[in-house]
Amino acid sequence: MEPAMKINCDLCSASLYRRPFVDCKILAGPWANICLHCYLIHGLHPFGIGRATLFDSAGLRVAHAQANNPTIFAEIQRSAESVIL
Ligand SMILES: [Zn+2]
Numbered sequence: 001m002e003p004a005m006k007i008n009c010d011l012c013s014a015s016l017y018r019r020p021f022v023d024c025k026i027l028a029g030p031w032a033n034i035c036l037h038c039y040l041i042h043g044l045h046p047f048g049i050g051r052a053t054l055f056d057s058a059g060l061r062v063a064h065a066q067a068n069n070p071t072i073f074a075e076i077q078r079s080a081e082s083v084i085l
Contacts, residue, residue, distance in 0.1 A: 009035040011042060020076045024052030036077050 007016045010032035022039040024047075026032050034043065044051045047067035054067035057079050066072045 007033055009033070009038055011035075011038040018057050019080050020057050021055055022047075022052050023055065025050070036080050 007021075008014065009016055009021070011026070011034050014035045014037075016033065016035060019035065021033055021035055022043055023033050024031065024039060024043045026034065026042045027044065028042065039052065046052075047054055047062075047064045049064070052067075053064070054062040054073075054076065056062055056076055062072075062076070067076075
């Protein structure tokens with residue numbers, strides 16, 4: 001995934017441009033690129049191989065151990081909310 005790629009959440013269509021997102025298998029079955037809000041509702045938890053991978057707002061992959069850390073996840077979630085389009 002390129003950092004500056006303009007993509008949208010596969011579920012709610014929110015822009016994921018310069019926002020953290022999750023590449024994951026959703027509860028309904030298929031794989032999707034989704035926003036953190038949708039991940040909390042529809043994504044398979046926790047982050048891990050065959051489940052979900054978190055990317056930060058720069059498009060960089062976050063290690064699963066860090067993504068599963070509630071403090072780190074909350075920080076990344078806050079960075080999503082602070083983006084002004
Ligand atoms: Zn979404």
